[in-house]
Amino acid sequence: MAQAGAAVVVTNMRWLILFSLLLSYLPYGKITAAVLSPDRVDVLYHSYDGGGMRIDGPAILLRKKTSETLAVSAYYYVDSISSASVDVMSTASPYLEKRKEVQLSLEYLHDKTLMDISVRQSDESDYLAKSINLNISQDTFGDLTNLSVGLAYSDNEIKRNGDEFFAEQSQQYRVRAGISQILTRNLSMSLNFEAVADEGYLNNPYRSVRYIDNSQPAGVGYQSEVYPNTRNSFASKISASYYLPYRAALFVHYRYFSDSWQIDASDIEVSYRHPIADVFEIELKIRHYQQTQASFYSDLFSYRDAQNYLARDKELSEFEDLTLGLALTYLVPKKYSFGDLRSEASLQWDYIKFDYKNFRDPTAGEGIGTEPLYGFSANVIRIFYSLYF
Amino acid sequence: MNKMIKPILLRTLFCCCLLSVTACSSLAIEPWVKPYERQNLADAIMNNNRHPIANMHIAHVYEARESSRGADGTGGGGCGCN
Numbered sequence: 001m002a003q004a005g006a007a008v009v010v011t012n013m014r015w016l017i018l019f020s021l022l023l024s025y026l027p028y029g030k031i032t033a034a035v036l037s038p039d040r041v042d043v044l045y046h047s048y049d050g051g052g053m054r055i056d057g058p059a060i061l062l063r064k065k066t067s068e069t070l071a072v073s074a075y076y077y078v079d080s081i082s083s084a085s086v087d088v089m090s091t092a093s094p095y096l097e098k099r100k101e102v103q104l105s106l107e108y109l110h111d112k113t114l115m116d117i118s119v120r121q122s123d124e125s126d127y128l129a130k131s132i133n134l135n136i137s138q139d140t141f142g143d144l145t146n147l148s149v150g151l152a153y154s155d156n157e158i159k160r161n162g163d164e165f166f167a168e169q170s171q172q173y174r175v176r177a178g179i180s181q182i183l184t185r186n187l188s189m190s191l192n193f194e195a196v197a198d199e200g201y202l203n204n205p206y207r208s209v210r211y212i213d214n215s216q217p218a219g220v221g222y223q224s225e226v227y228p229n230t231r232n233s234f235a236s237k238i239s240a241s242y243y244l245p246y247r248a249a250l251f252v253h254y255r256y257f258s259d260s261w262q263i264d265a266s267d268i269e270v271s272y273r274h275p276i277a278d279v280f281e282i283e284l285k286i287r288h289y290q291q292t293q294a295s296f297y298s299d300l301f302s303y304r305d306a307q308n309y310l311a312r313d314k315e316l317s318e319f320e321d322l323t324l325g326l327a328l329t330y331l332v333p334k335k336y337s338f339g340d341l342r343s344e345a346s347l348q349w350d351y352i353k354f355d356y357k358n359f360r361d362p363t364a365g366e367g368i369g370t371e372p373l374y375g376f377s378a379n380v381i382r383i384f385y386s387l388y389f
Numbered sequence: 390m391n392k393m394i395k396p397i398l399l400r401t402l403f404c405c406c407l408l409s410v411t412a413c414s415s416l417a418i419e420p421w422v423k424p425y426e427r428q429n430l431a432d433a434i435m436n437n438n439r440h441p442i443a444n445m446h447i448a449h450v451y452e453a454r455e456s457s458r459g460a461d462g463t464g465g466g467g468c469g470c471n
Contacts, residue, residue: 042442048450061442075445142420176460185426194459235459241437243429251437257457265457273434281434291456315456329440348443354454380450382443 034112034139036071039064042386050352050378052084052094069110075103079124086374087207087314090362099124112139126159126205131172146180160205170200186243191236198231209312211301212368220300220368226310228296233259249273257291263316265291271325279333285325285350293318299360300369314374318357325350343387350380438462 040063047056057078065071077100084094105118114137122129131154138147152174160166173196180190203225213221237255244250250272257265269287276282294316296309327348337343353375360371429435438444448461 042440044442044446046446059442059446075442077445141418143424144420144422174459178462182422182427182430185422186429188430192460192462196459233458235457235461237460237462239437241430241435243432243435247432247434249432249434255457255460257459259456261456263456265455267455267457275434289451289455289457294456315454321455346440346443348440348447350447350450352450352454378454380447382446384440384442386440386442 034109034114034143036065036068036107036109036114037063038388039071040386040388042384044382044384047381048378049380051354051376052086052089053378054082055079057098069108071107073105073107075101075105077101077103086361086363086376087312090210097124099127112143113137126161128157130155133174135176137178144182146178148176148178148180150174150176152176156200158201158205166205168201168205170198170202173197186245187240189238189240191238193237194235196231196233196235199229202227202229202231204313207313209298209301209310210362210368211304211306213304218368221304223304223310225312226308228261228309231260233257233263247275261316262295263291263293265289269323279331281327281329281331283325283327283329283348285323285327287323287325288320289323290320291318293358297358299358312359314356314359317359319355319359320357321352321354323350323352338387339389341387341389343385345385346383348382351377352380353377 040061042059042061044059044061045056046059048054049056057080059075059077061073061075063071063073079099079101081097081099082094083097099122101120101122103118103120105116107114107116109115116133116135118133120129120131120133131152133150133152135148135150137149139145140147152172154172154174156170156172158168158170174194176192176194178190178192180188182188207225208222209225210220210222212219215221235255235257237253239251239253242250242252251270253267253269255267257263267287267289269285271283271285273281273283294311296307297311297313297316298306299312299317301307301310325348327346329344329346332343332345334340334342354377355375356373359374360369361374362371364371366372433439444462451461452458
């Protein structure tokens with residue numbers, strides 16, 4: 001544990017040195033005008049329904065410039081969770097919970113350098129996450145290129161409802177870098193990289209693994225999950241945005257991810273945005289995601305304490321999912337908007353189908369280890385109104 | 390895998406530094422898309438982050454349901470959402 005901690009510190013020092021090197025030349029780009037994004041307020045209702053879970057709630061995002069170089073924003077988000085998911089139903093009872101998230105950001109523009117710092121808190125009955133996030137980006141090369149770097153630190157307190165003596169902690173460090181490049185009059189591409197390092201208690205304190213136990217009438221026993229205390233991951237993403245000659249937009253993203261738990265994942269997304277009659281925009285999206293399992297995952301262990309680390313979280317199993325998305329935005333005419341301001345009303349619907357390759361449905365009631373593989377679909381809806389002022 | 394990730398990370402960041410420093414200093418290469426030729430790219434329909442509040446939500450959904458994380462452009466962050 002001490003060695004792991006030291007390694008993380010050394011690695012973070014290297015990141016900080018590279019970060020400092022990168023910062024050292026940022027102010028020397030060529031000078032032309034850059035502007036902050038316009039003031040806006042977004043009010044959103046979101047809903048996720050699938051796999052026995054229903055999560056919904058409101059969110060609001062307010063952004064206001066105090067001058068041409070300084071902007072502040074505030075974000076408030078609520079998840080109301082009603083869960084009777086497959087792993088909850090196999091070893092526990094359905095539960096209701098609420099999560100509240102608050103984020104405050106400050107954005108500062110200096111010549112062509114944009115800096116933003118934000119603090120965030122996510123609070124639920126058994127999990128408190130506090131984080132700080134710093135990003136810097138710079139336009140350069142005649143504004144054809146934008147470079148960005150960012151750092152984030154998160155401190156998490158984990159509790160277990162019904163067990164007042166349970167208290168654990170974890171920390172998360174994020175380092176990111178990106179480059180965005182205009183390639184032609186109609187095409188821009190970007191590359192983004194992000195490394196994430198976690199240390200501390202990374203389990204879900206409620207979840208159990210199952211193992212063959214012939215001493216039990218059901219032939220199966222349960223014990224708590226045991227995760228490693230560290231996890232390092234690295235993600236790379238390449239994106240392209242293309243303007244089609246009849247005024248429509250095509251977006252393509254591909255991301256590759258790997259981590260120290262032996263999970264390799266990739267996702268590809270293609271979306272198409274098309275205006276209709278000057279007041280509507282329609283967007284179609286398709287996304288495919290796949291991942292391999294964590295090295296210490298098993299749907300059914302052979303016996304109790306079968307290995308040092310044990311997991312049966314379906315998010316750590318091998319699976320794939322497919323998203324089909326449809327979005328419609330109405331560009332509200334000024335005469336119908338608040339105070340003659342520009343505004344938009346949007347509806348976004350995503351249908352996501354999950355297929356697990358080695359996670360079985362223990363509620364199916366068949367023989368242990370021969371139950372059908374689990375799968376479910378979810379509907380994700382966002383309805384929001386954006387007002388620009 | 391740790392031993393694999395760290396060199397990859399360091400190399401990538403080094404390349405980014407090098408690339409960006411080069412971009413800043415390579416003023417001999419003229420920007421090939423002039424500002425007045427960027428009206429298509431500046432069109433609102435091309436703004437991938439046009440709805441930041443919606444992007445944050447879908448990123449949160451994917452981060453809760455999938456193991457993959459990072460490089461999605463929304464910042465991310467901890468929650469006990471599994």
